[in-house]
Amino acid sequence: MEYNFRKIENNWQKFWAENQTFKVEVDVKKPKYYVLDMFPYPSGAGLHVGHPLGYIASDIVARFKRLKGFNVLHPMGYDSFGLPAEQYAIQTGQHPAITTEQNIQTFRKQLDKIGLSYDWSKELRTSEPNFYHWTQWIFMQLFNSWYNIDSNKAEPISTLIQKLKTNGTKQIKAVCDEDILELSAQEWNHLSEDEQQKEILKYRLTYLKESIVNWCPALGTVLANDEVKDGFSERGGYPVEQKKMMQWSMRITAYAERLLQGLETIDWPEPIKEIQRNWIGKSEGAMVKFPVSATFIEVFTTRVDTIYGATFLVLAPEHELVAKLTTSEQKSTIENYIRDTKKKSELDRMADVKTVSGAFTGSYAKHPLTGKDVPIWIADYVLAGYGTGAVMAVPSGDQRDYLFAKHFNLPIIPVLDSQNIETEADTRKEGKYINSGIIDGLAYKDAVAKIVAELEKQGLGKAKINYRMRDAIFGRQRYWGEPVPVYFDGDIPKLMDEKELPLLLPEIDKYLPTETGEPPLARAKDWKYERSTMPGWAGSSWYWYRYMDVRNNQAFASADKIEYWQDVDLYIGGAEHATGHLLYSRFWNKFLKDLGYVVKEEPFKKLINQGMIQGRSNFVYRLKESNTFVSHSQKNRYETIPLHVDVSLVENDVLNIELFKKSREEYHNANFILEENSTYVCGWEIEKMSKSKFNVVNPDDLIERYGADTLRMYEMFLGPLEQSKPWNTNGIEGVYKFLKKFWKLFHDEQWNFEVSDQEPSKAEYKSLHKIIKKVEEDIERFSFNTSVSAFMICVNELTELKCNKRIILEKLVVILSPYAPHICEELWMLLGNEKGSLSYVSYPTFLSQYLEEDEFNYPVSVNGKTRTNLLLPLTLEINEIEETVLSSAEIKKYLDGKSPKKVIVVKGRIINVVV
């Protein structure tokens, strides 16, 4: 049989599905390996050629690890709650569950054609009750926990209540709201039940609080910080405004330090770690209190050493003390300024960084160390949301303060003898302090310590670590999400009974918010629970555990399964989840670890971000006001208009003129100005893949034409996995030819399968062992593209040798099978092996003897380093050298001051000298 990929691939895909070849169970005799893809949101558009990139890579690793004797968990599911299905429901009235189900069907069909080795018995969907049952359950655990700073972990809320009862708040160190009451045990015990509950709410890891949120009126919901980009919603691009609302939040800030430290222990791409570090935004500094009349203005600073240079204070316009501090003379100035600031949108404010603006309140604070009067200003460069919303301005040491001082003519005091502040602030920490009271003459480190000690002594400040990260908002005013398992007793939120989970999403008649602006759940009949639902990231923050034990009704996964599978060894997905999913998942994982439900501190040991696949659009050039099209190289001679042309009408940038004419009525009678070789060459450009640009390449079409094995190998061949690159189908023929060649090598003229039982020659063994070694090394470092090249070289070599030895094919099929599983299974069967056994044979080890005889592998020592295949430019007489190993001393000796030329050293011998 000729290489009939259609027949081969259909048969094997059917076989794998019917026999559940890739179903996996706990097997303590084997080491485990967990390969996971970020599960997709099933959108209606279906897959384009960029989506399977990561799936193919993870599938290669999964298949490879199976061959290496690992028990491999490689599942797939759907993140099926989300906005698009709900927007569609609002427009059409179709229930989101139906839309979602249809989309999943399409998705699955497309995935199946690629021949991925998923264990589909473990498929999950976040929108299914038996899944969100456990999302709700985890929510309850968070609600029932508090973060104890002393033990540095989350603990059940009962331990907090015990402490309150016996000692009051005195010995409690918790990450909690700022407005907790300081109570003795006696005072606590005298509080009413409601008052106690209100107080406890301030400690819970998921809590209800009035807070400033990102409100998106167009979507009718609040958004998390990572869902807002430049003041607009990430999905849809609608404007977002700040609004005060009662909202569910997750106390992720309790884990800030652990989330930061954990990054050091995991094998993730450096850019992702960097994004998370920035997002967490740790800065070490000090809190300083500036007394003003009866109260204090508290500021956070990272440069407490420059405190003697603080010549004024600046508050954010929204700061709560502004009204109180404004004197009657300054009242109108301040009010005008606040009004102007409010008018400016987020975007204006960001664009307008250069303009210095601000207003004087008329009040003065006392400098905590000198006691001098310090004027208090307000300005919009100070943000209400960071630190305390107030800064001590040190114009000599901070550029923004410097500009502000220059603009409003405020004093600038240098604090270090090395400072140069002629034209700008000097932020360096070198030199000795001047004009600085108790730290005059000291250097940076000592100065910081001394200032902090002094401030602490006076009760006017202390060292403090500040994080930029905020608690995560956990409510959405939407329908298509997990219901929050909470009801209200008066205004006290209470958990429903765990035994009654899951709390099912109720049916409603319309998916819009109510006329009074209530969330859609307010439309549900007899709904006595919380009306907002959980955000999109709830289900995805723990789903990898559910795959371990997807049908468990007693727990999110059983303890022994978690004990066996532990964590994800390899996680592949896009970099766009850096501050969302990947951070929340780490947070929930740490929480579950604290409560003893899971065993690992970090959920994803190794992470790989596959690059984005961009589109490659093709263009034709139409002569102005005519129906004539000019080929690419000729277009500059004429006045032309570039038009997008469907990439399916173009091959290797050459337009198929016949198809083009047929593609549209208006092109029927088109004329063409061609290249010299009578072809029409199209122009091209890299753009986002989209329907309107006619550049979407569908994997189904490619599979139909070349087969899944070719698609798989070609996607890998395209370039390094992590690199973003434009899709270009031009090279796919090369991979297709490779597979045909491979097939042909082991078939005779009449396409009968034919192998020789002779012992392979040395050259044949060498070829084989080179590829075994190469592929193994490449997969370990995720360099799939070079492996594909190596396969091509191998088959070229074997073709040259006319090698159709059984022994070679047996090994080759195993090595190639992770990349091109269908063709390999077929050949494996033709070799007389049991059908389907290929997935579980063991990976061949390469025999080093055949490689060591490689002429290029003889080591030569130069400059103390061992080299192979040396090329040394030296002036030498051939007969002067007989050594097989050259030392640097010998080289120097032979050099003898003469100008160097080339000597080629192979096998440790000088084989060629260029004088």
Next chain:
RNA sequence: GCUCAGGUGGUGGAACUGGUAGACACGCAGGACUUAAAAUCCUGUGACCCUUAAAGUCGUGCGGGUUCGAUUCCCGCCCUGAGUACCA
């Protein structure tokens, strides 16, 4: 502005710890087979010099440095992409 990633033929990309740069593939040119096409196979293909061959010269964004030797290491600059942005 800051941080990170990257810059190699006509194209995608190789070169793993410094050791014959351009593997492999596409494209292109020429050839074989064929009535023809497809398919397949063979040869050539960084640039310059040159009638040809041999040889030579230049070549990994630009300028310098270390080294016997640099795409790789160091310093400075330019460009592209990503992230982030008044974070005190």
